[in-house]
Structure formats: structure tokens, C-alpha cells
Amino acid sequence: MQQQQLPVLICGGGIAGLALAYWLHRGGRHCIIVERSPSLRPSGQNIDIRGLARDVISWMGIDGSVKRSSTMEVGKHMIDQSGRIWGSHPAQPNGFTAELEILRSDLAHILQEVVKDDVKIIYGDYIDDIVEKEDRVTVHFHESKESQDFSVVIGADGVGSKTRSIVFGEEALSAYRPIGLHQGFFSLPSLDMGPWARWLQAPGGRSILARPNGKGGTTVLMGFTTSHGSTNKRAQWKSMEQVKVGLAELYGDVGWEVPKLIEGMMTCDDLYFSEAAQIHLRSWSRGRVVLLGDAAHCPTSMSGMGTSCALVGAYVLASEMCLHPFHPTEAFSEYERVLRPYMEKAQEIKPWQVSLLHPQNMYQIWLGRGLSVLSSYLDLQKYLKREIKPEGIEVKSYEDLWKS
Ligand SMILES: Cc1cc2nc3c(=O)[nH]c(=O)nc-3n(C[C@H](O)[C@H](O)[C@H](O)COP(=O)(O)OP(=O)(O)OC[C@H]3O[C@@H](n4cnc5c(N)ncnc54)[C@H](O)[C@@H]3O)c2cc1C
Secondary structure, X not given: OOOOOOOEEEEOOOHHHHHHHHHHHHOOOOEEEEEOOOOOOOOOOEEEOOOHHHHHHHHOOXXXXXXXXXXXXXXXXXXXXXXXXXXXXXXXXXXXXXXXXXXXXXXXXXXXXXXXXXXXXXXXXOEEEEEEOOOOEEEEEOOOOOXXXXXXXXXXXXXXXXXXXXXXXXXXXXXXXXXXXXXXXXXXXXXXXXXXXXXXEEOOOEEEEEEEOOOOOEEEEEEEEOOOOOHHHHOOOOOHHHHHHHHHHHHOOOOOOHHHHHHHHHHOOOOEEEEEXXXXXXXXXXXXXXXXXXHHHOOOHHHOOHHHHHHHHHHHHHHHHHHOOOOHHHHHHHHHHHHHHHHHHHOOOOHHHHHHHOOOOHHHHHHHHHHHHHHHHHOOHHHHHHOOXXXXXXXXXXXXXXXX
């Protein structure tokens, strides 16, 4: 494969950015990553690797490391405030627990290890301007105050993508669609709660999910709806201290082992708090700039598909860029043509799914418990989840390209 003179700039060293760097380097393209955080971000709970994304990690040669880092979660118990179990949902390919789950930070570390000797990663900076010319893109780095030319720019900077705002302007604002949910993720490395995840719901649209981290600790997700009444104000917390105090107040009356989880949260250093929003753009590229992963088509954590989409997207985008090294716009339009059906399917979250998982009152909670018991006996989870999994959508094969 031929090498272009100017490097490729990848904005964002998360899952999508690191995976893309791997494939571009393998295809002979010189690329640089700029990551806004001062180092690899340590936060995040369990993420699923499903369907085609499992093939992608195997083609990258990291499936062994990923399996060894699996959280070993065997399934999810729905519990009540006294810890009583209302239905058990064992891990399975289309299930609430996927057959392969890993901590987001572990996957990011594995990907970083794979590229670190070949790809330059600039930490603690970001771009604040992009000027496109006929054969290149000139970007300006905010912290270093330097300008540099690149052949193309890839925005892999997550759901709040700055690259998207710079390039898509007004359309970027309307592309951002909150689903009425805020989520706080944190970990308690020395609290072992066993191999089953526990899932507890409380009135007012609150839910809490405590999961094994595979290393003798627990990761916690506190999710609450913000489209209803009193919790709405609480989404306005600004500093991490405000978020911690706010979450402690919001979940203080929930019961079970939650006081212990809150105590751990108050001193944890990896709390990640965000609004759940999807991204819907008419097109994922403009000229020599293209978006990848959550920046282009975030499905939210409700889908369980964000990371799988990022891994598959990185593979397809790199393949198309290597097939069309001097015609980036052709590469980008083919990338979108191939992947749009897959990503749109992953984004199909029904409004009732958010409500079912975050009930407003005790009637809805009892309904959820009843469904959980029924689903547990009849193994209904495969039917509930199957319709939002993009299984069965064919993605073009690039086998010949990567043979050598
Ligand atoms: C800290 C963190 C924790 C997460 N935890 C979970 C979780 O527990 N469960 C879950 O389902 N999903 C979680 N996610 C989201 C999940 O990682 C993504 O949905 C999925 O992996 C797709 O990855 P991505 O690379 O497109 O986006 P992300 O993983 O969000 O990565 C984007 C990267 O870009 C960086 N960045 C942001 N702005 C800029 C900028 N202007 N310039 C340069 N770099 C920038 C970010 O620091 C980040 O490293 C988390 C994301 C982050 C950032």
C-alpha cells in the first residue's frame, strides 16, 4: 500500500481513535492522535463487544488479551431494596450481559499498547480550528498554539465532539439528541460483590447497577431520568464534588447495599458523569474531515453497542482509506454507505426501553419485577434485545486487503 506524504490526524484517543490508528498504521498510513485528556482516561464501566466487533478484535490479534481481561460477569440479578432476587438473566450473545464484557479502561489500555510504538499520541491538547484546502487540511492546536497540515482529519472525539461542532456548525447542535437520562459511572476496586451483577430500581426514574470488575472489585452505574419532575434540576451539577453530593442525596434512600456504594463513590477518583444522547447527522463527513464512533452516530450506553460500533467503524473507515489513499471523499462516502444501516439499527432505542429500565413509581417497578421473573423463566431476554442488535446486517468484506 502506498504512503501519503501528509499524515492523518485523529482527534480523540478513545476506543474508536486508537482502533483506527491500529488499522491505518497496518495499512501503511502515517497517523497522529491528539487526545484532550492529559493521559489515557481510566474511567468507565463494563462495555460489551458483540457480533462483528468480536471478529474485528480477532483480526487485530487482541482477542486473547481482551478475553483475559474479561470481567467474568455471569449474568444479572434484578433485586429489590432488601436484596431479594426478582429474576436472573445469565450472560448470552443477545442478553443484558454479553458473552464478552471488559472494562472500558482495560480495552483502551490494550489498544494503546498495540499502537504505542508506531503512532504518536499527543496528550493534553485539542484542535480549535480547521481550514480545508484543495489537497490538505490545516489545523490549529489549542494548547501548543501551533498549526500543522494533514491529509485528512478524523473526529473520534466522542459524543460531545468538538470536531463535529467546528465542521458541521448549526447541524451539530440539532444532531445532538438527549434521551432523557443522566448516568454516573465509578469503581470500587476493593469491594467484591460476587460474579453476578445486581440491578435495583427505585421510584423517580432511578436505577443502580453494580457489576463485578473481574479483579475482585465492583463497578457502579447510577442512571436516572431527567425528563421528569424533580430529578431534572439535578442534571445541572457542574463540578465533580457537586455530582458526588448530588448522587449521594438522590440515591440515599434506595436501600440494599447502596449506602456502602455511596461511601465508596465519595472518595473514588474515576467518577464519569454524562448525559445520554444520540447523534443523528445527515452525513458523517465534510470534505476532508470525517467523524467516527460516538462522534458520528452515538447510540448511547442503553444500546450496549457504542464500543462495538466504534470498533467496526474504525475497521471499515481504515479499509476504505487504504483502498482510496488519494481520494478521501470517495473513501468517506463508501465508509458511510457500508456502515449507515448497521449504525442506524444500533441506534434503534424505543422510548419504552428508557422508561422500563428507569420506572417512575412503584406500579412500574412491580411491572418490571414481574417481567424480570417471567423473562427469567422463559428466557425472554433474547427476544427483547435481538431487535436492537445489528446482527444479520451484512458489512462488506475487506479480507483481501488485509491478507498481506
Ligand atoms: C471516560 C469515559 C468512560 C466511559 N464509560 C462508559 C461505560 O461505562 N459504559 C459505556 O457503555 N460507555 C462508556 N463510555 C462511552 C464509550 O467509550 C463509547 O460509547 C464507545 O467506546 C465509543 O468510543 P469513542 O472512541 O467513539 O468515544 P469515547 O470513548 O467517548 O472516546 C472519545 C475520546 O476523545 C477524547 N476527546 C474528547 N474531546 C476531545 C477533543 N476536543 N480533542 C481530542 N480528544 C477529545 C476523550 O477524552 C476520549 O478519550 C465512556 C466514555 C468515556 C470517555
